[in-house]
Amino acid sequence: xxxxxxFRHVVKCFGSQGPPAVNDLSLLIPPGNICVLVGPSGCGKxxxxxxxxxxxxxxxxxxxxxxxxxxxxxxxxxxxxIGYVIQxxxxxxxxxxxxxxxxxxxxxxWPDERIRRRVDELLALIGLDPGPVRDRYPAxxxxxxxxxxxxxxxxxxxxxxxxxDEPFGAVDPIARTRLQNEFxxxxxxxxTTVIFVTHDIDEAIKMGDHVAVLQQGGLLAQYASPExxxxxxxxxxxxxxxGADRGLKRLAxxxxxxxxxxxxxxVHENQVLGSPEDGLPMAGAKYRLLLDxxxxxxxWINTLRMPAGERASRGAAEPSSPLLSCDTTLRDALSMLLGxxxxxxVVVDDGGRYAGVVTVQTIAGVLRAAIEEGVPSPAxxxxx
Amino acid sequence: MTPGEPLIRxxxxxxxxxxxxxxxxxxxxxxxIAVGVGLVLSLALGIWAARRPGVYxxxxxxxxxxxxxxxxxxxxxxxxxxxxxxxxxxxxxxxYTLLILIRNIVAGIRAVPAEVxxxxxxxGCTSRQVLWQVxxxxxxxxxxxxxRVATITTVGLVTVTALIGQGGLGFFIVDGIQRFFxxxxxxxxxxxxxxxxxxxxLLVRLERLVTPWARR
Numbered sequence: 321x322x323x324x325x326x327f328r329h330v331v332k333c334f335g336s337q338g339p340p341a342v343n344d345l346s347l348l349i350p351p352g353n354i355c356v357l358v359g360p361s362g363c364g365k366x367x368x369x370x371x372x373x374x375x376x377x378x379x380x381x382x383x384x385x386x387x388x389x390x391x392x393x394x395x396x397x398x399x400x401x402i403g404y405v406i407q408x409x410x411x412x413x414x415x416x417x418x419x420x421x422x423x424x425x426x427x428x429x430w431p432d433e434r435i436r437r438r439v440d441e442l443l444a445l446i447g448l449d450p451g452p453v454r455d456r457y458p459a460x461x462x463x464x465x466x467x468x469x470x471x472x473x474x475x476x477x478x479x480x481x482x483x484x485d486e487p488f489g490a491v492d493p494i495a496r497t498r499l500q501n502e503f504x505x506x507x508x509x510x511x512t513t514v515i516f517v518t519h520d521i522d523e524a525i526k527m528g529d530h531v532a533v534l535q536q537g538g539l540l541a542q543y544a545s546p547e548x549x550x551x552x553x554x555x556x557x558x559x560x561x562x563g564a565d566r567g568l569k570r571l572a573x574x575x576x577x578x579x580x581x582x583x584x585x586x587v588h589e590n591q592v593l594g595s596p597e598d599g600l601p602m603a604g605a606k607y608r609l610l611l612d613x614x615x616x617x618x619x620w621i622n623t624l625r626m627p628a629g630e631r632a633s634r635g636a637a638e639p640s641s642p643l644l645s646c647d648t649t650l651r652d653a654l655s656m657l658l659g660x661x662x663x664x665x666v667v668v669d670d671g672g673r674y675a676g677v678v679t680v681q682t683i684a685g686v687l688r689a690a691i692e693e694g695v696p697s698p699a700x701x702x703x704x
Numbered sequence: 705m706t707p708g709e710p711l712i713r714x715x716x717x718x719x720x721x722x723x724x725x726x727x728x729x730x731x732x733x734x735x736x737i738a739v740g741v742g743l744v745l746s747l748a749l750g751i752w753a754a755r756r757p758g759v760y761x762x763x764x765x766x767x768x769x770x771x772x773x774x775x776x777x778x779x780x781x782x783x784x785x786x787x788x789x790x791x792x793x794x795x796x797x798x799x800y801t802l803l804i805l806i807r808n809i810v811a812g813i814r815a816v817p818a819e820v821x822x823x824x825x826x827x828g829c830t831s832r833q834v835l836w837q838v839x840x841x842x843x844x845x846x847x848x849x850x851x852r853v854a855t856i857t858t859v860g861l862v863t864v865t866a867l868i869g870q871g872g873l874g875f876f877i878v879d880g881i882q883r884f885f886x887x888x889x890x891x892x893x894x895x896x897x898x899x900x901x902x903x904x905x906l907l908v909r910l911e912r913l914v915t916p917w918a919r920r
Contacts, residue, residue, distance in 0.1 A: 375826060399828035410823030414841045414917045424827050457917040473827075483826075 322352035322513035323386040323480035330381035332367055341367045342538035352511040356528035358518055364538030365517045369483050373402045385481055400424050403474030403482035407489045409466050411458040417469055418454040424477040442472040464495040484516045500526060521562055525569055533558050546573055567687055571651035576644050576667055581676025584609045587632045593623060610637045615673040617666045641666045644678060654683045713887045731872025731899060734862045737794055739855050742801030750809030760810060767803040775864050783868060793865040800861055801854040808850025812843025845918060848911040852904055859900040
């Protein structure tokens, strides 16, 4: 349901003198993709975004939505078809949450019943209970909740295109990660074409199907997938902007599901180590992973400290491994392992059942492969 | 005042109840017209001034000058043109409301957060919809605070218009002064104050009623 958005040689100059804010920008954004515009301040990313819904008018070139020039559409009609989310959210303080979300459907004169249904559907979609939330005012919500309502408001009339200007820039890092993940999930369901502005390269890599790196003077430095941006930066500027740790950043693109899991020696609760029902020799491994009756991991058992003939119990287990799920990024997995100073992380499936383990060595292998594919070593990039 | 006369003669009061009610009504009408017309003019000027910073300075300068002219002098100056009429009274009363109301309207509109205006425009509200559905509702609290001040000021000023044959409760004050008779003077003054306090209380209620979001 997303639209194709195309920038053709777009130029924006403010005033008659001075360098252009956006200079000969051409981009093709396929329908349903998230395109992130990223760059240092003054690179024209917000200006670029605001030209799509004509809050700023381009000085030259064309912006096409599904082939139609935005300059040929009446601005208010155009904007009602484009979702818009800004950093400060800008909810209407004098209207209830329901009325805020209903803004564009009301402008489009949807029947009341349809608006009501859509509002409740969106509230549920962003994880807020419509019953108590519908009639509250924005001041009664937390910052993260307000930001979610802002996204719901932008999605209300099912726009084919959505513009987001640093939407998660004003919330704390923990809430930001949650909002990012939620938005990605939401996007998988809605498949709107999204243009997303940020100055944070990590956010760009995480959120974007494509990332456009802009540099001062509104010049496009590179337009590529996050993968390509990290492995083949097109210029020194991009390499520096992406950062010396781009090999590490690449780990954020892969999840635990992408690597082959290893299997640790396990033992079930109340089994005797080395017994026939256990099936492993007593001296087979120093550490065994203790699982409960439903295959859920409890902790590690040090076999050297277990007297022979003793049943494996909860009391003997050390719960020192972080639990990872299949959609944990390798980057997060690595930082959890390093944070706890352990070698092995236990991976569980959606039901919390043991699926395998990921080790620091496995992740290092992925990192090494990335480097061999052409990413210079962090040290070499740091010198450049 | 005749010596030995009581401050308030209750028999006069009882005999003039109908008259008093009439004057209170008249006082309310004079005040209502002045604040109403003043509000309409101020909204027009205030919205214009809030949109164009260049307009704000001259508008406040002109209304500021009007505000400083002594009311007695203003009415006297108008009489040769408009006579001892309701029009004369209202021209004066309205001019005194303008400065207060325009200032509050402009302050209220300017206090609307930029991101609220931006998101309204970005979602496809026309500038008229932004004004009526976003800016004015949000400015309502500040505007009504201005209406309260303007109303109290006007209730006081209406008594002065008794000198040009209008006046509401001011009629009793002028009557009392001319006849050295304290009862109507005190009745006029006290009721005028009571009227101001009552109207102020009503407007505070109204303010709460129309800004439910500010209470929680």
